[in-house]
Structure formats: structure tokens, C-alpha cells
Amino acid sequence: MSQHFETQAIRTQAAQSGNREHAVPLYLTSSFTFENAEQAKALFNDEEEGNIYSRFSNPNSSELIDKMARLEGLEDGFATATGMAAMFGSMAALLQQGDHILAARSLFGSTHQLLTQIFPKWGISHTYADISRTHEWESLIKPETKMIFVETPSYPGLEIIDLEWLGKLAEAHNLILVVDNCFATPYLQQPAKWGAHIVSHSATKFIDGQGRVLGGLILGSKELIKDVRFFSRHTGPAISPFNAWVLSKSLETLAVRMDRHCESALKIAEYMEGHAELESVKYPFLKSHPQFELAKKQMLLGGGILTFIVKGGGERCSKFVNNLKMLSVTSNLGDTRTIVTHPASTTHSKLSEEERHRVGIADGLIRLSVGLENVNDIIEDIEQALKASK
Numbered sequence: 001m002s003q004h005f006e007t008q009a010i011r012t013q014a015a016q017s018g019n020r021e022h023a024v025p026l027y028l029t030s031s032f033t034f035e036n037a038e039q040a041k042a043l044f045n046d047e048e049e050g051n052i053y054s055r056f057s058n059p060n061s062s063e064l065i066d067k068m069a070r071l072e073g074l075e076d077g078f079a080t081a082t083g084m085a086a087m088f089g090s091m092a093a094l095l096q097q098g099d100h101i102l103a104a105r106s107l108f109g110s111t112h113q114l115l116t117q118i119f120p121k122w123g124i125s126h127t128y129a130d131i132s133r134t135h136e137w138e139s140l141i142k143p144e145t146k147m148i149f150v151e152t153p154s155y156p157g158l159e160i161i162d163l164e165w166l167g168k169l170a171e172a173h174n175l176i177l178v179v180d181n182c183f184a185t186p187y188l189q190q191p192a193k194w195g196a197h198i199v200s201h202s203a204t205k206f207i208d209g210q211g212r213v214l215g216g217l218i219l220g221s222k223e224l225i226k227d228v229r230f231f232s233r234h235t236g237p238a239i240s241p242f243n244a245w246v247l248s249k250s251l252e253t254l255a256v257r258m259d260r261h262c263e264s265a266l267k268i269a270e271y272m273e274g275h276a277e278l279e280s281v282k283y284p285f286l287k288s289h290p291q292f293e294l295a296k297k298q299m300l301l302g303g304g305i306l307t308f309i310v311k312g313g314g315e316r317c318s319k320f321v322n323n324l325k326m327l328s329v330t331s332n333l334g335d336t337r338t339i340v341t342h343p344a345s346t347t348h349s350k351l352s353e354e355e356r357h358r359v360g361i362a363d364g365l366i367r368l369s370v371g372l373e374n375v376n377d378i379i380e381d382i383e384q385a386l387k388a389s390k
Contacts, residue, residue, distance in 0.1 A: 014063040060244040071186035077219035083202020085237035086216025090200040093231035097123035099146040106154035109348040131159040151180040160291035167195015205334030213243040261304030265370040279309040314363035319389035326381040333369035
């Protein structure tokens with residue numbers, strides 16, 4: 001029977017333990033016993049499926065993987081302890097010395113550090129391409145290029161890349177296409193439908209949705225995940241059973257939460273567009289967004305993130321942030337609580353001024369992760385802080 005997204009997110013569960021539980025129990029165990037020596041041998045030789053050690057697999061992480069793979073339209077996956085472990089594993093497991101990555105220039109700060117500081121130590125190079133200049137991408141592919149890595153919407157610039165075009169580009173050059181789907185979640189967008197081979201997530205964000213636990217996911221075909229699983233089993237970034245259990249339960253409410261995040265974000269973006277104290281407002285489902293039509297094509301809704309540029313630059317941003325009364329000031333996103341972040345001084349502070357300029361991070365840029373509070377209360381807090389920061 002074919003099932004809708006919400007039903008799969010709720011009804012995909014691990015098998016009952018024998019105690020007839022309705023909700024899946026926690027399996028807080030580091031290891032699992034074997035019925036006999038023969039079974040132990042068969043499990044270690046991959047002749048029989050089953051749990052051995054929670055660094056390899058656990059019923060809670062397996063349920064989370066199964067659920068997320070179904071929601072993304074992919075076959076298999078591996079759950080990691082953090083989102084950055086997923087970003088790292090999605091690349092490192094599939095690359096070797098001498099390989100080259102073509103990456104969208106607009107990336108999360110730590111992903112940028114992976115490409116510029118970590119991978120070069122292992123002889124893995126990269127080239128950045130601008131999302132707004134897709135006509136240049138094919139010319140940047142080298143003989144040693146093995147992978148394309150993108151975020152869409154990007155962080156924090158909210159740029160949208162045409163996944164259908166990108167999938168065809170990857171196919172034409174036999175490249176692995178990796179898409180970080182953190183901002184959209186599988187509810188709003190499924191990159192595999194457009195040709196992505198690997199979809200990665202920081203589950204810490206909207207998947208959890210309440211700022212409680214860390215986690216990440218690498219999802220893809222069984223063939224590619226076989227390499228990811230081997231790499232991850234032996235380097236040790238596995239998610240804890242408890243965090244996997246929390247994230248799996250969180251998925252049951254993902255659709256209704258994202259509906260509210262998106263509804264409120266659009267209302268705030270529409271209200272603030274043209275505001276006298278702002279230079280600009282950016283949100284994928286605003287008609288003024290440069291890729292509005294593309295966002296409508298490949299996303300169900302516009303997401304829970306918007307950005308705006310405060311007149312007066314970084315100094316006024318500091319005053320604005322310090323005058324907020326209700327909204328949270330933190331570097332996380334995707335929470336029930338609305339979060340304000342100043343990327344230039346926090347998440348992207350390690351980038352040079354030129355690098356920040358290239359990815360559209362102005363000194364006055366504020367990233368707003370819209371929560372589930374009453375939208376009028378969110379707007380009121382922003383308005384009062386803008387007035388007090390003059």
C-alpha cells in the first residue's frame with residue numbers, strides 16, 4: 001500500500017521486542033550477544049544480518065535510518081553523532097587522494113573548513129562555483145573530479161540551485177552528486193527525485209525541531225552506503241541510541257511543524273519586505289527572491305529560514321541583537337523557539353572578508369530561524385529591537 005509522507009514518518013518503526021510495546025523502546029546497550037559461535041562468525045562475515053555493536057548498528061539508529069531513507073526516496077543510510085560528521089562522512093568515505101570536489105561556493109562555515117583546511121591535507125582538492133552562474137559549472141569539471149557537493153537552500157544566503165539541471169550534469173560526467181538537505185528536510189524537498197546520489201542532513205536542526213540532541217544522516221543507494229558504512233564503522237562517528245530514538249520520534253511531527261515554520265516565515269518575510277530599517281529581505285517563497293520560480297518548482301514550501309540586512313552594518317546588528325527581549329540568540333536553527341544569528345561574527349567568522357562577500361554574507365546580515373511561537377509576538381520583538389538599535 002502506498003503511504004503519504006506523514007504516515008510513513010509515523011508508522012515506520014522497528015519490529016516489536018516481544019513485549020507488545022506501541023512506541024519503540026530505547027536500546028541503551030553497547031553490544032549484543034550471539035546465540036552461538038557460528039552466529040557470531042556469520043554476523044562478522046556479513047553472512048547474516050543483525051546487531052553486533054552499537055558503533056555498527058542499533059535498533060534505534062536502524063529505525064531512524066529506515067524512516068529517513070523512505071522519506072527521501074533512497075535505499076539505505078548511516079546515522080552519525082552530529083551533522084558535521086554526516087557532511088564529512090558523505091565526502092570522505094567516497095573520495096581518495098587525488099580526487100577533486102566541485103562545490104557550491106555558498107556553504108555552512110564548517111563545511112567550508114572541511115574543503116579548505118582538512119581535505120587538502122589528504123590530497124583532495126576542490127573548486128568553488130557560484131550558484132548564480134550555472135553556465136560556468138561544466139567548465140570547472142576536471143578529469144579528477146569525482147563529486148559535486150551543494151546545499152539548497154544554501155546557508156545562510158538562501159540561494160536555490162536547480163537540482164534537475166544539476167542531476168543531469170552529474171550524470172553526464174559520471175559524478176557523485178551530494179546534496180545537503182538540512183534546510184528543506186525531506187518534507188519540503190527530495191533531492192533524489194532530481195538525481196542526487198547522496199543526501200545528507202544535520203538532524204540536529206528541523207529533524208529534532210526542539211534543540212535537544214545532536215545527530216546527522218547520510219542517505220543513498222545501497223552501493224554507495226556500503227562504502228559509507230565501512231568508513232563510519234571504523235572511524236566511529238555513530239549516533240547514540242538515545243539521540244536516534246529522540247530523532248525518530250521527532251519525525252512523527254515533522255510535517256505539521258514544517259507547515260507552521262513555513263507559514264510563519266512567509267508572513268514575517270512579507271511583513272518585513274520594504275521595511276524602512278532594512279536594506280533587503282530574502283526568503284525562497286517571496287516573489288522578490290531571484291530564484292522564486294525554481295524554489296516553487298522543487299520545494300513544497302519555502303522553509304523556516306529567512307534573512308534580512310539591517311541598515312547600519314555590523315555595529316547596528318550588535319545593538320539589534322542586544323535589544324531582543326524574546327527571541328533566542330544562538331548559532332543553532334530549526335528549533336520551536338525563533339533564533340537570531342549574525343553569521344559574519346559567528347558561524348562564518350572564520351571566512352575572510354572577501355570569502356564572506358563572495359557568498360553574500362554582509363556585515364548587516366541577520367539569519368532568522370522562525371520558530372513556532374505566535375507570529376505577531378515574533379514580529380513585535382523584531383520591531384522593538386530595530387527601533388532600540390537606531
